[in-house]
Amino acid sequence: MFGRTRSCLRWLGIVLLAVCSANARAQVPGSNVKVINVPSAGASSELYVGILGEILKPGVYRLDRPSLTLQSVIRRAGGLTDDCSGTIRIVRQDRLVESLFFNPQSNTQLMAGDLLVVESRRAQSAISKLYESDPNLRSTYARAAAEAVKSADPAGVQVAFLNVLDRPVVVKVKHEDARLSNVLQMLDQPLELAESVRVIGPDRLLLQGNATHPIQAPLADGSVIVFPRNAINRKSLPALPAPFDSEIASGAFPSLIGGPSGQSAELRNVGQLPPRVARETLVQPPANLDQATAPAPTSIQSIVPPPMTERLEIPAPVQTQQASSRPPIATLPSFKGGSRITSSSQVTRTTDPDRSGEPPAIDQMSRTPAESGEFHSRSSIDTSLDSNEPDATTVAEPNVASHHDGKKAPISLLQIVSVLAGMGLLIGVALFTRHYLERRAVRSAIQNSQIAQALPQAPLTNEQSQMSATKRDQGHVESTVERSSATLWFDQLLGNQLTIREEPLEFPSQIALQGRIVPAPVYRLDTAASHPPTPHFTIRQPGEVEQAASLPESEPEVIDEFEDAHSSRPSRPHFLRRAGEKTVAAAAVMASQAASPPVVAEFKPSSTPVTDALRHLQGGQP
Amino acid sequence: MSVGLDLGTTELRSIRDSGGDLISRRCRASYLVLRDTSGHRRLLESFHARHGTCGDDLVVFGDDADECGSMLDVPAIPLLRDGRLPTDDPVARQILALMVEAVLPVNETPGAICCMTVPGGYGLEGDTQSLDVRFLKQLVALRGYTPQLISSGHAVVLAELSNSSFSGLGISLGATNCEVSVNHCGRELAVFTVPGELIDLDAADQRGAWERNCLRVLTTILTEAREALDSEGSIRLIQHPVSIACTGGITASEGFARLFQQAWHQSGWPLQVAQVRIATNPRFCIARGGLIKAILVGRPVSERRVA
Secondary structure, three states, X not given: OHHHHHHHHHHHHHHHHHHHHHHHHHHOOOOOOOOEEOOOOOOOOOEEEEEEEOEOOOEEEEEOHHHOEHHHHHHHOOOEEOOEEEEEEEEEOOEEEEEEEOOOOOOXXXXXXXXXXEEEHHHHHHHHHHHHHOOOHHHHHHHHHHHHHHHOOOOOEEEEEEOOOOOOEEEEEOHHHOEHHHHHXXXXXXHHHHHHOEEEOOOOOOOOOOOOOOOOOEOOOOEEEEOOOOOOOHHHOOOOOOOEOOOXXXXXXXXXXXXXXXXXXXXXXXXXXXXXXXXXXXXXXXXXXXXXXXXXXXXXXXXXXXXXXXXXXXOHHHHHHHHHHOOOOOEOOOOOOOEEEOOOOEEEEOOOOOOOOOOOOOHHHOOOOOOOOEEEHHHHOXXXXXXXXXXXXXXXXXXXXXXXXXXXXXXXXXXHHHHHHHHHHHHHHHHHHHHHHHHHHHHHHHHOHHHHHHOOOOOOOHHHHHHHHHHHOOOOHHHHHHHHHHHHHHHHHXXXXXXXXXXXXXXXOOEEOOOOOOOOOOOOXXXXXXXXXXXXXXXXXXXXXXXHHHOOOOHHHHHHHHHHOOOOOOOOOHHHOOOOHHHHHHHHHHHHHHHOOOOOXXXXXXXXXXXXXXXXXXXXXX | OOEEEEEOOOEEEEEEEOOOOEEEEEEEOEEEEEEXXXXXXXHHHHHOOOEEEEOOEEEEEOHHHHHHXXXXXXXXXXXXXXXXXXXXXXXXXXXXXXXXXXXXOOOXXXXXXXXXXXXXXXXXXXXXXXXHHHHHHHHHHHXXXXXXXXXXXXXXXXXXXHHHOOOEXXXXXXXXXEEEEEEEOOEEEEEEXXXXXXXXXXXXXXXXXXXXXXXXXXXXXXXXHHHHHHHHOOHHHOOOOEEEEEEEHHHHOOOHHHHHHHHHHXXXXXXXXXXXXXXXXXXXXXXXXXXXXXXXXXXXXXXXXXX
């Protein structure tokens, strides 16, 4: 039983180690070095930063790199208003990364694509009061958002879009259109996209993060709608406001704080999305992306939604084209009449006498409450309807709020607890695995003690000694010594304190290279063209330095002259003589001279008649 | 067994661990062609010069090529002309393969990593998959190693800037290319390659001429690197004050630190300098950085973070 458990734990540890090492390998600098290839000088990209909220001129600004700071952006946007709370939230790369209190003196660096949300004092206080009164998050959200909407400017609600274009987009929508479903319709995007859209609310208490925003819940002023990347069909986008590229806003205040309320002072700079119905009536989707990114036409401001009775009058061909370009969400089957679209919560159908000439059958619309042809879209959602009905000509507004409210609730406490428990379990397993692997490494190190002995052992510092003393009871002393010695060796390697020994190279013998030598081989630099050939050696008699130049230059003559002069032996070119040969020869001569003692010649006097006579007189032999 | 391999334009070097000291091998990247005569054969045999045959010629390679060339007044042929392996010279490729085999010992440990630099740098777009790089990596792989390419500037940072947490600028002043690498905590953020200019120390007769030449080259390199990194926005990734490490042949000359300081001020880098570290052993600095990289990559994750 115990062995099986150990085996299971071992396999679990191996799997976790593999996963962790795979993750770490992607993060460790050595394994996957990402090199920024520097292009040629002069290539620069456009930098955009969006700002909305309590700012004088909200919008998107095109900046250069030196001015990519928070203070510079606020200065270009005309400064903060009196109603700002001083807190600025920075949304970067689709998430809220920082919330800071604005300081005009500091220089906060921004990045391209950042979105700045200047919080409002009024909305914040209203939301805080609501939360104090009702701590239930789920039921409070709608009220809080509604309160935030009420506290905002009555002219409209500022909303920012991310991942719609290659830059942030800041627009203003009307209160009645400040809902996610309406925004998606304005952008001419399918409503299914709402499930993957994240909304970062103006207050951290509001719904944000990964939770799904109710599609019919009101969007508070300053909300940031984060679309998933590459999910937007840009060809069907309406004309969105162009970014500002002016240096300093014309109405900028000398001080960065203290201007009039941005909600009431300057809102015309923010591009305003056309009202949904009006755009459906008048604005055709741009043909390409260039039209979508073009500046918003000024006439869009003058498009005022007509009264309800007038809005019902929509020509049938326009509506047909609109329905064909929009993905089918909920359509009515076998409807052959004309269509009239009302506001977001109401869809009106009328019969088209030109096409059918008869009213729709009541049994086909059994779920519609109104028999007069006018019904609410809430009741028009029918799961039995065929969305791919080819005869569908009318697009009904789906009220998905009830659908989403029933299934897509905010994160419950149980989910949070379960996630935390899962994380804790994973951390525990990881720690246990690490502990197990360390003990296993210790055992292997003890078994293979030769490796530990081969490593230089480092003198332990006080802390290491204390640590090792603590762990000695736990059986970790071997691993500590091994690790410290390896660390010391690596430190010496980093500090260039290790001796580098050079090893001779070994080439294989009898190398035969194949091919033709491309560079023409230069065998010898011919420097003797202007000079007669000279030997590699000269002979200089002692005291005859001047005569050396006039000596014969051919080698046989030189050798003959040398032998006649019984001088020293001629010197050979040094490359024809082995190294050490001269030394050996000299040593041999000296040894031979030392072995044979000097012979003393016997004196032999000269023999002349006079000397012989003298020698005879002296009694000697002649 | 981890190995750091520096394939330079003028010399091939390797460093590996021997359980205590470091063992290095190096070889000059040049060869010499002599006519195949009995005299030349005797000459080379008496010198114990490493040579081979190619048709009717004798080919001497390595350090012996330079020595014999200087003695016989025959110029040695560089193996990597302008830092590139000549595509139309099959003999040069064979000699390079022989040299790599000689410099790199056979690995018998599976999974050993060899961090290598290539001549001419690889920072330019598409050079990582160029024919030269693939050929050199294949040579290393044939010796039993897993080749991993690093830039020479990154190797300089790993070798010299350990006291700065491997953060700063690594400048490698090679014979044919100079690399400026921006590193933060051992991770290479940007690399810029400047086609270098060979400063021949022996060619300058006067000291003043050499200094002017060296200062001009350094200023050009630093200015081009600053402009390129500034246009890309990589300069703001560098933390103040920055540590700089330099290596290369000219760093061994006297007065290089003063010249580098002048060139740094003239090039207008908007950075404060904490230290300028000149490599104490410029010959094996890059190879040692490659060895450090190979050891770090081959370690387990926990030990890597500790290191």
